[in-house]
Amino acid sequence: MAQVAGGTSRRPDRFSAFRLGGVLPQASEFPLSIPGYYYQEVSAQSFGLAGGSYLLPLSADKKTWLGTFTLASAVVDYSPGLEQRNKWHSGAGLGVSFASTAWQALLEYGYGFNAARGRGNHTLGLRVQFDFRKTTSPLLVPRDVNRGLERVFDRLPRLPGR
Secondary structure (H helix, E strand, O other): EEEEEEEOOOOOOOOEEEEEEOOOOOOOOOEEEOOOOEEOOOEEEEEEEEEEEEEEEEEOOOOOOOEEEEEEEEEEOOOOOOOOOOOOOEEEEEEEEOOOOEEEEEEHHHEEEOOOOOOEEEEEEEEEEEEEOOOOOOOOOOOEEEHHHHHHHOOOOOOOOO
């Protein structure tokens, strides 16, 4: 998976700036993530972000255990008053995930090369999902996001001719 994103704004304040940083699952529709950074650690007036993840099956069935390797780098123009010491932010991360029919877990490690807290910052995250029904999508690549809404719309009467 690869990600390339960019954005610009005019006179943003603290609350309307672009926020780049670590991952907080399902907190943003389009997360601007850099491994090893805190959630929304960088406030940008404009930015360019490039990154990617490589998924590696670790089990024979190629679904139960997965390894991940992630890299991301961004160049930013800071929001006024929220400047940091350099314009480049880069990070690398590793992870391992397990999925069964009822639950999933993902353990992630990130290393931020240029985070504001100093050189060489570390993050560690654990995500766990338990589903009373059979899980159909891994934590890493959501494929069935709207299954609750689909059930609602399936109960609505169909229009003639459809």
